[in-house]
Amino acid sequence: MESSPNSTENVDVPTQVFEAFLKSIQAAGEDAELVARLRKTLMEERSFSEAAMKMAIFGHNPSL
Amino acid sequence: MIQVDSITIKEFRGIRDLTLNFNGKSFAICGPNGTGKSGVVDALEFVLTGNISRLSGEGRGEISLKQHAPHVDKRDNPGHALVSAKLTIPSLKKSVTIERSVKTPGTLKVTPSDTEIAKVLSHVEAHPEVVLSRRELIRYVLATPGKRNEEVQALLHLDQIEQVRANLQKIANSTDKQLKALELPLNAARDNLMRALSIAELSAENILSSANKQRGILELPNIVELAATTSLKDGLTAQAQRKSQSIAKSQALSDITAVREILDEMSGEPTKAKIKPIIEDASSLANDPTLASGVTKENFYRVGLSVIETEACPFCETEWDIATLKSRAETKLRNLAEIAGRRKALEGKIKPLTELLRKAGAAINVLARYSAATTLPVDMEAAVKFAASCQSVTRTLEAFLPITKTVDTLKMLSDVPPDVGEAISSLEKTIAALPDPSKQDAARDILTISQERLEVWREAKRNLKSTQVKALLARRIFETYGKTSDRVLTELYATVQNDFSALYKAINHTDEKSFTAKLVPSLGKLGFDVNFYDRGFFPPGAYHSEGHQDGMGLCLYLALMRHLHGKGFTFAVLDDVLMSVDAGHRREVCGLLKREFPNTQFVMTTHDPIWMRHMKTEGLISGRGAVQFRAWDVNQGPTQWDDRDVWKEADDYLQKNDVRSARVQRQLFFTISDN
Numbered sequence: 001m002e003s004s005p006n007s008t009e010n011v012d013v014p015t016q017v018f019e020a021f022l023k024s025i026q027a028a029g030e031d032a033e034l035v036a037r038l039r040k041t042l043m044e045e046r047s048f049s050e051a052a053m054k055m056a057i058f059g060h061n062p063s064l
Numbered sequence: 065m066i067q068v069d070s071i072t073i074k075e076f077r078g079i080r081d082l083t084l085n086f087n088g089k090s091f092a093i094c095g096p097n098g099t100g101k102s103g104v105v106d107a108l109e110f111v112l113t114g115n116i117s118r119l120s121g122e123g124r125g126e127i128s129l130k131q132h133a134p135h136v137d138k139r140d141n142p143g144h145a146l147v148s149a150k151l152t153i154p155s156l157k158k159s160v161t162i163e164r165s166v167k168t169p170g171t172l173k174v175t176p177s178d179t180e181i182a183k184v185l186s187h188v189e190a191h192p193e194v195v196l197s198r199r200e201l202i203r204y205v206l207a208t209p210g211k212r213n214e215e216v217q218a219l220l221h222l223d224q225i226e227q228v229r230a231n232l233q234k235i236a237n238s239t240d241k242q243l244k245a246l247e248l249p250l251n252a253a254r255d256n257l258m259r260a261l262s263i264a265e266l267s268a269e270n271i272l273s274s275a276n277k278q279r280g281i282l283e284l285p286n287i288v289e290l291a292a293t294t295s296l297k298d299g300l301t302a303q304a305q306r307k308s309q310s311i312a313k314s315q316a317l318s319d320i321t322a323v324r325e326i327l328d329e330m331s332g333e334p335t336k337a338k339i340k341p342i343i344e345d346a347s348s349l350a351n352d353p354t355l356a357s358g359v360t361k362e363n364f365y366r367v368g369l370s371v372i373e374t375e376a377c378p379f380c381e382t383e384w385d386i387a388t389l390k391s392r393a394e395t396k397l398r399n400l401a402e403i404a405g406r407r408k409a410l411e412g413k414i415k416p417l418t419e420l421l422r423k424a425g426a427a428i429n430v431l432a433r434y435s436a437a438t439t440l441p442v443d444m445e446a447a448v449k450f451a452a453s454c455q456s457v458t459r460t461l462e463a464f465l466p467i468t469k470t471v472d473t474l475k476m477l478s479d480v481p482p483d484v485g486e487a488i489s490s491l492e493k494t495i496a497a498l499p500d501p502s503k504q505d506a507a508r509d510i511l512t513i514s515q516e517r518l519e520v521w522r523e524a525k526r527n528l529k530s531t532q533v534k535a536l537l538a539r540r541i542f543e544t545y546g547k548t549s550d551r552v553l554t555e556l557y558a559t560v561q562n563d564f565s566a567l568y569k570a571i572n573h574t575d576e577k578s579f580t581a582k583l584v585p586s587l588g589k590l591g592f593d594v595n596f597y598d599r600g601f602f603p604p605g606a607y608h609s610e611g612h613q614d615g616m617g618l619c620l621y622l623a624l625m626r627h628l629h630g631k632g633f634t635f636a637v638l639d640d641v642l643m644s645v646d647a648g649h650r651r652e653v654c655g656l657l658k659r660e661f662p663n664t665q666f667v668m669t670t671h672d673p674i675w676m677r678h679m680k681t682e683g684l685i686s687g688r689g690a691v692q693f694r695a696w697d698v699n700q701g702p703t704q705w706d707d708r709d710v711w712k713e714a715d716d717y718l719q720k721n722d723v724r725s726a727r728v729q730r731q732l733f734f735t736i737s738d739n
Binding site for chain 1: 220221222224225227228231232234235370534537538540541544545547548549551552553556628
């Protein structure tokens with residue numbers, strides 16, 4: 001066998017993507033409150049609807 | 065995750081009452097076709113996830129879990145169909161018994177139960193991919209890139225990543241759309257303000273210059289700086305304002321001229337020339353039944369896709385699988401992409417017309433306010449009706465469907481009814497007849513109206529600015545998410561690709577030492593090409609044998625599962641997955657599973673006793689780690705033959721050089737198996 005991946009890693013793929021995304025926007029200097037809202041929505045509530053995303057991004061649910 | 069110590073199946077599928085003891089170790093279930101092996105697989109999937117994928121998958125029609133999971137004689141009593149299992153949870157070092165009834169498939173009875181156990185079982189429930197059948201295995205290998213992407217997405221739960229991406233895109237697009245919609249009122253407010261101040265270009269300098277000229281007439285001090293809250297009529301007393309007549313004559317005449325210009329543009333030849341090809345293009349869509357139906361369907365799927373957010377249909381509340389439904393709608397939309405492109409192009413051409421209509425409606429409404437303020441009777445009803453029709457025509461054109469209505473509306477768009485012009489002329493005449501105001505009154509009027517219009521413009525600008533901030537934020541978030549998810553997924557596929565190649569090479573080291581593979585993700589697709597004896601990269605089904613393809617499917621599955629679960633990959637059911645693989649390669653598979661996945665319990669089914677024997681001789685399963693189903697009948701379910709570890713006994717005879725006894729033993733096994 002040439003390769004065997006690190007078998008200690010068992011974080012699911014969406015969580016890996018969301019975590020990397022949150023780190024990216026934080027590093028890009030986005031507002032800390034926005035990052036916190038997105039973390040809560042994606043990682044804690046696991047809520048991915050358009051309404052939930054809007055709420056996380058804008059801090060309220062604008063009638064866009 | 066978990067390992068299964070035993071399973072007890074009652075009145076479920078083709079099984080009446082069966083207990084199998086796996087003891088947390090890998091286990092083989094062997095038997096000819098139709099002896100109940102798949103019943104055990106279904107039972108394992110059911111007790112762990114509450115579902116049986118072969119009863120709920122694509123093309124299952126009217127087959128349902130509640131009706132068809134119980135034994136046929138108990139089909140009216142789903143409560144009798146029960147599966148229970150004793151499990152070990154290695155990460156918690158705990159044992160637990162679980163039980164599920166077909167009557168209430170969503171309810172899992174857990175003994176003992178605590179939060180940690182519930183969390184693990186809920187994780188298992190969310191991962192039906194622990195059961196792999198040959199049908200699914202082939203889907204990873206031979207599917208089209210689009211379909212494979214869906215399969216792998218489902219396995220890795222990438223649908224959640226896609227759902228977030230799609231919604232972030234929707235939000236970015238809708239804020240962009242809102243931004244564009246705000247440009248029109250801002251431009252209208254700007255034009256009105258410029259008209260009031262008689263300036264050709266909107267700048268602070270021009271505004272102040274014009275306003276100060278009027279202020280000078282009224283002996284008011286000049287305004288030096290135009291700040292956000294500056295009032296052009298600062299210092300003008302309320303009393304002085306009241307002296308001004310209700311209609312600012314010169315401004316009203318100027319507004320009437322503006323409306324005339326807009327209406328001339330609407331009914332002019334250049335606009336008619338623009339509308340003609342749009343009508344032709346829209347008519348060709350409307351007159352072709354296939355295209356017309358395509359546009360309607362495309363709209364339906366697009367709208368449908370945007371509302372699939374709950375677990376059930378909002379109309380009839382029938383439960384649906386969001387990921388499958390979305391994937392189907394997306395496939396249909398992809399097939400209608402050309403029609404969608406034609407619609408988008410047409411909508412782009414229609415947009416300047418709707419902007420012109422909005423402008424006309426708003427400008428006529430300004431005149432209607434003058435009409436209401438005049439003491440003389442001016443009948444503006446026709447103009448007001450026309451302004452309302454401009455709004456309803458705009459809505460029709462923006463809705464686009466039905467196309468025939470859009471075509472009919474476009475045909476009449478340039479027709480401005482003559483009574484509209486007559487009404488405007490009547491208003492113009494009335495206003496022109498008003499006495500000219502004094503220089504001071506005219507200056508007061510200009511400052512008052514200019515200030516009102518400045519406020520409207522400021523408000524429109526504030527709205528635009530705040531929406532611009534939102535739009536930029538939404539676009540930034542969407543783009544960052546896209547870049548990040550692409551990076552993570554590319555890394556993931558590279559890891560899986562390397563692991564897959566290594567696993568496949570391990571079972572084919574005799575003939576494909578230099579094997580490599582490429583997993584290439586692109587938008588909505590996952591390309592999968594494999595090296596064929598250094599002659600280049602081809603789809604797996606192009607040159608490799610069916611047996612090799614089976615091997616690829618298993619290796620890709622194992623690589624994905626190892627990446628997905630890491631140390632948690634402790635249990636998998638392989639349902640007849642290596643049907644086409646020859647004996648030599650099966651031995652290699654046994655070695656691979658044992659060597660590379662020492663902590664994973666595999667429950668494997670096969671109709672081939674030789675394959676089961678290989679599992680034993682290669683040490684993948686223990687001597688007692690198998691059951692052989694001999695036959696099945698509808699009353700009793702599967703009947704087992706305890707092989708008394710026949711292969712071990714045959715090997716023992718061979719060790720003692722008793723070839724005759726070993727041969728008898730082997731023959732006995734096959735005779736019974738064949739019956």
